[in-house]
Amino acid sequence: xxxxxxxxxxxxxxxxxxxxxxxxxxxxxxxxxxxxxxxxxxxxxxxxxxxxxxxxxxxxxxxxxxxxxxxxxxxxxxxxxxxxxxxxxxxxxxxxxxxxxxxxxxxxxxxxxxxxxxxxxxxxxxxxxxxxxxxxxxxxxxxxxxxxxxxxxxxxxxxxxxxxxxxxxxxxxxxxxxxxxxxxxxxxxxxxxxxxxxxxxxxxxxxxxxxxxxxxxxxxxxxxxxxxxxxxxxxxxxxxxxxxxxxxxxxxxxxxxxxxxxxxxxxxxxxxxxxx
Numbered sequence: 426x427x428x429x430x431x432x433x434x435x436x437x438x439x440x441x442x443x444x445x446x447x448x449x450x451x452x453x454x455x456x457x458x459x460x461x462x463x464x465x466x467x468x469x470x471x472x473x474x475x476x477x478x479x480x481x482x483x484x485x486x487x488x489x490x491x492x493x494x495x496x497x498x499x500x501x502x503x504x505x506x507x508x509x510x511x512x513x514x515x516x517x518x519x520x521x522x523x524x525x526x527x528x529x530x531x532x533x534x535x536x537x538x539x540x541x542x543x544x545x546x547x548x549x550x551x552x553x554x555x556x557x558x559x560x561x562x563x564x565x566x567x568x569x570x571x572x573x574x575x576x577x578x579x580x581x582x583x584x585x586x587x588x589x590x591x592x593x594x595x596x597x598x599x600x601x602x603x604x605x606x607x608x609x610x611x612x613x614x615x616x617x618x619x620x621x622x623x624x625x626x627x628x629x630x631x632x633x634x635x636x637x638x639x640x641x642x643x644x645x646x647x648x649x650x651x652x653x654x655x656x657x658x659x660x661x662x663x664x665x666x667x668x669x670x671x672x673x674x675x676x677x678x679x680x681x682x683x684x685x686x687x688x689x690x691x692x693x694x695x696x697x698x699x700x701x
Contacts, residue, residue: 426612427612427613428612428619429455429580429582429610430456430469430581430582430609430613430619430622430623430626431613431616432451432453433450433451433452433453433466433469433470434450434469434470434473434622436448436449436450436473436477437449437450438477439503441478443508444508445478447503447504447506448474448503448504449501449502450501450502450504451500451502452470452497453499453500454577455577455578455581456577456581457577458575459643460498461496461497462496462497462502462529463626464530464646464649464695465625465626465627465628465629465630466578467491467497468491468628468629468651469623469625470502470504470522471489471491471522471532471534472486472489472534472622474504474506474518474520475506475520475532476536478506478507478518479508479518483538484536484537484538485537485653486536486622486653487536487537487539487652488534488535488650488653489535489625490532491532492530492531492532492647492648493529493530493645493648493649494528494529494530495527495528496645497522497527498524500524501524502522502523502524503522504520504521504523505520505521506518506519506520507520514537515535515536516536516537517534517535518533518534519531519533539621539655539656540654540655541656547689550683551665552663552665552681553687555604555663555665555683557660557661558660558661559587559606563606564585564586564588565579565583565584566579566586567579567580572594572632576632581610582610582623583606583607583608583610584605584630585607586603586604586632587603587605587606590637590665591603591637592637593639593641598637598638599637600667601634601637601638601667601668601676602634602637602665602666602668603631603637603665603667604631604663604665604666605630605631605663606661606663607627607630607661607664608660608661614659617656620656620657620659621653621656621657623657624653624656624662624682624684624691625691627662627664627691628649628651628680628691628693629646629651629693630664631664631666631678631680633678633697633700634667634678635668635700641700642700642701643700644697644700645697645698646695646696646697647696647697647698648696649693649694649695649696651680651691651692652692652693654688654690655688655689655690656690657688657690658684658685658686660684662682662683663683665680665681666678666679666680666681667679673699675696675698675699676696676698677695677696677697678694678697679693679694679695680693680694
């Protein structure tokens with residue numbers, strides 16, 4: 426399937442007025458971590474609903490701030506979108522994602538036009554030194570890779586993990602930072618709207634960085650905020666996730682995503698629970 430992410434973020438209109446809309450989506454088992462739907466995919470679906478509700482072709486999600494209330498199973502979900510402000514430069518839409526009448530996520534989506542010009546000021550990112558494409562021999566997450574049985578989202582894209590950062594794969598411990606290369610399938614990359622939603626999704630794509638500290642298991646995201654800085658150029662996305670404070674119960678995890686040109690396309694921060 427050349428466009429698996431488009432399939433997960435394509436919405437069916439159930440009912441729609443100028444301010445409120447209800448949409449249906451089918452998120453299949455590809456877009457799961459373990460048995461449950463991946464949080465970044467839910468974030469992208471909410472952004473898709475907000476964009477569809479506004480019905481403006483040049484408007485994209487700039488920021489999505491989501492609270493996760495429950496973890497849905499793969500399958501049918503519904504998204505209710507309510508326009509809170511429709512502006513010339515900035516619009517705001519609230520989205521609620523439900524399954525079987527149970528609320529799984531509430532999101533506040535800010536929409537507008539992402540940057541297209543060169544930055545007026547930019548601090549060089551350490552991630553810029555990461556090769557634009559995964560070096561030869563870098564392991565893809567798939568087949569008999571130890572992460573493939575849990576990280577099912579790797580079936581819907583090309584995902585390579587930097588072995589120099591993923592100390593947990595060799596039973597070692599290291600700094601709480603994981604780096605990856607991720608690229609959508611050809612059909613998803615060719616569609617600009619889907620490619621942007623895919624990049625937004627990668628703001629939650631890395632394995633929990635707590636694994637590098639020997640803490641394994643489910644690390645549920647409680648709240649996640651992601652920013653889209655610009656539309657990604659075709660090619661591999663470089664992704665780094667890290668944490669500065671891992672507490673007894675809570676830790677933060679930041680994602681930075683660069684496109685093939687080295688431009689910052691997505692930034693995110695989430696509050697998650699340390700695995701028990």
